[in-house]
Amino acid sequence: RSNAESRVKELQELLSRYNYEYHVLDKPSVPDVEYDKLLHELKQLEEEYPEFLTPDSPTQRIGGSVLEQFSKVNHKTPMLSLGNAFNEQDLRDFDKRVRKAVGDKISYICELKIDGLAVSLRYEKGLFVQGATRGDGSVGEDITANLKTIRSIPLRLNKPFSLEVRGEAFMPRSSFLQLNKEKEEREELPFANPRNAAAGSLRQLDPRIASSRNLDLFLYGIGELGETGAETQSGGLDLLSELGFKTNKERRKCESIEEVLQYVEEWTEKRAELEYDIDGIVIKVDSLSQQEELGTTVKSPRWAIAFKFPAEEVVTV
Numbered sequence: 090r091s092n093a094e095s096r097v098k099e100l101q102e103l104l105s106r107y108n109y110e111y112h113v114l115d116k117p118s119v120p121d122v123e124y125d126k127l128l129h130e131l132k133q134l135e136e137e138y139p140e141f142l143t144p145d146s147p148t149q150r151i152g153g154s155v156l157e158q159f160s161k162v163n164h165k166t167p168m169l170s171l172g173n174a175f176n177e178q179d180l181r182d183f184d185k186r187v188r189k190a191v192g193d194k195i196s197y198i199c200e201l202k203i204d205g206l207a208v209s210l211r212y213e214k215g216l217f218v219q220g221a222t223r224g225d226g227s228v229g230e231d232i233t234a235n236l237k238t239i240r241s242i243p244l245r246l247n248k249p250f251s252l253e254v255r256g257e258a259f260m261p262r263s264s265f266l267q268l269n270k271e272k273e274e275r276e277e278l279p280f281a282n283p284r285n286a287a288a289g290s291l292r293q294l295d296p297r298i299a300s301s302r303n304l305d306l307f308l309y310g311i312g313e314l315g316e317t318g319a320e321t322q323s324g325g326l327d328l329l330s331e332l333g334f335k336t337n338k339e340r341r342k343c344e345s346i347e348e349v350l351q352y353v354e355e356w357t358e359k360r361a362e363l364e365y366d367i368d369g370i371v372i373k374v375d376s377l378s379q380q381e382e383l384g385t386t387v388k389s390p391r392w393a394i395a396f397k398f399p400a401e402e403v404v405t406v
């Protein structure tokens with residue numbers, strides 16, 4: 090019995106690591122069948138010895154019940170929306186406003202703007218306890234059970250931190266095309282785009298449906314930054330990676346608006362090569378103290394802007 094307990098612990102550790110290698114690093118160290126075999130062994134042991142079952146076990150991704158409805162969640166810090174830029178001049182004007190307010194010693198960080206839906210995840214002492222949609226920025230919907238089905242989300246951090254993190258949930262384009270093919274075969278209405286498919290999947294009351302949709306998530310922000318000691322946005326992103334979160338590797342530090350414009354130009358060309366849709370580029374002042382100095386307007390930060398790509402001409406045949 091005691092070696093059943095140690096075997097359960099060993100399998101939970103092992104499977105969590107394999108899950109991280111596969112879904113976060115995209116670099117599995119064991120074949121899928123090996124992972125599957127060990128997962129079944131853990132499921133058997135947890136059935137036989139339920140006292141060893143923990144909520145963060147790799148077997149607990151798909152909750153038991155179908156929800157009646159989603160409850161509401163109040164975001165401690167509001168989830169802001171970004172002001173938009175549509176051309177080079179808008180970006181140069183943004184740069185001027187920033188320099189006027191905080192002076193000329195600034196760095197920017199550019200990140201791909203994933204075309205999905207913004208969600209926030211709360212961890213207590215390292216354990217994933219709640220996940221919510223952005224909603225209106227102050228009140229969102231509790232979609233914890235559906236977010237748990239996203240395999241790249243750690244159910245337990247590798248440090249017992251209590252913090253709130255934010256990111257964009259999305260559906261890879263290949264999964265979107267496959268889902269629509271299946272919908273058309275069932276003569277169901279297909280989703281118009283991956284963003285709608287991701288939103289529709291996370292709004293399912295049955296977590297088994299969300300689990301089948303191959304959703305994913307990139308984290309890009311930490312609420313209550315002070316707790317973690319990060320001093321820059323780029324440092325915050327590195328910390329998120331160290332904690333076991335999936336972050337987007339295409340981010341770039343830019344020392345001038347010229348470099349920002351180069352990055353925007355580069356990804357305007359390359360966006361079709363990505364496995365997911367992006368609808369623009371997010372540009373942020375990297376220093377968190379300068380972000381505080383710049384503050385926010387009624388609804389969006391003065392220290393960030395979203396460059397939006399021109400809407401794609403939809404070819405209707």
Ligand SMILES: Cc1ccc(Cn2cc(C(N)=O)ccc2=O)c(C)c1
Binds near residue numbers: 107119120124
């Ligand atoms: C049967 C089966 C089991 C697992 C997976 C995918 N996968 C693989 C690993 C792995 N190799 O470390 C870890 C987690 C995971 O989700 C597939 C596609 C099929």
